[in-house]
Amino acid sequence: MPLEPLLPLFHRLNREHFEGSLAPEGRPLVDLRWSDGRLTRTAGLYRRGHRPDGRGLCEIVLSRPLLEPLPLEATLCTLCHEMIHAWIDRVLEAREVHGPHFRARMAAINASQSVFRVELRHRFPLPVEAARWLARCPRCGHEAPYQRRRRGLACRRCCERFHGGRWDASCLLVFEARDAA
Numbered sequence: 001m002p003l004e005p006l007l008p009l010f011h012r013l014n015r016e017h018f019e020g021s022l023a024p025e026g027r028p029l030v031d032l033r034w035s036d037g038r039l040t041r042t043a044g045l046y047r048r049g050h051r052p053d054g055r056g057l058c059e060i061v062l063s064r065p066l067l068e069p070l071p072l073e074a075t076l077c078t079l080c081h082e083m084i085h086a087w088i089d090r091v092l093e094a095r096e097v098h099g100p101h102f103r104a105r106m107a108a109i110n111a112s113q114s115v116f117r118v119e120l121r122h123r124f125p126l127p128v129e130a131a132r133w134l135a136r137c138p139r140c141g142h143e144a145p146y147q148r149r150r151r152g153l154a155c156r157r158c159c160e161r162f163h164g165g166r167w168d169a170s171c172l173l174v175f176e177a178r179d180a181a
């Protein structure tokens with residue numbers, strides 16, 4: 001799945017769902033970019049502040065490792081979610097995260113089309129290639145990607161199967177570091 005250029009998607013969503021308010025006279029109020037390979041804690045983010053050299057910063061960053069393997073709808077709903085944050089901040093100039101403005105606009109967007117669905121949280125699986133750790137159950141061999149190492153985590157399936165659902169040290173997951181893509 002090649003990376004989609006973000007600007008045309010932004011303009012389309014801006015026209016369809018934000019009455020063009022995020023690009024007055026065609027000029028976007030926010031910069032858009034794909035992350036490098038390291039942004040894996042979230043599929044997307046909106047931020048405003050200052051760059052190290054003092055210039056203003058206002059941007060939407062989408063996670064290349066999380067979204068690249070997924071269909072276009074995942075990029076659309078993530079971009080749209082972050083555009084609601086940008087709209088609240090830059091157009092409404094309100095201080096809010098996922099408050100009433102956010103929820104109302106999200107509901108309106110979801111009601112107006114069925115191509116993608118904006119959610120309060122980005123719920124995308126961490127692709128194995130992007131994970132720093134792989135946790136393996138020594139008993140059943142099940143493997144799952146993790147962003148960070150966690151201590152004392154046991155295989156749920158084996159605890160259920162062999163220990164009546166209780167945590168048991170014999171099902172402790174073994175973490176192995178991998179080279180993130």
Ligand SMILES: [Zn+2]
Pocket residue numbers: 081085097098120
């Ligand atoms: Zn959000």
Ligand SMILES: [Zn+2]
Pocket residue numbers: 137138139140141142155156157158159171
């Ligand atoms: Zn297991």
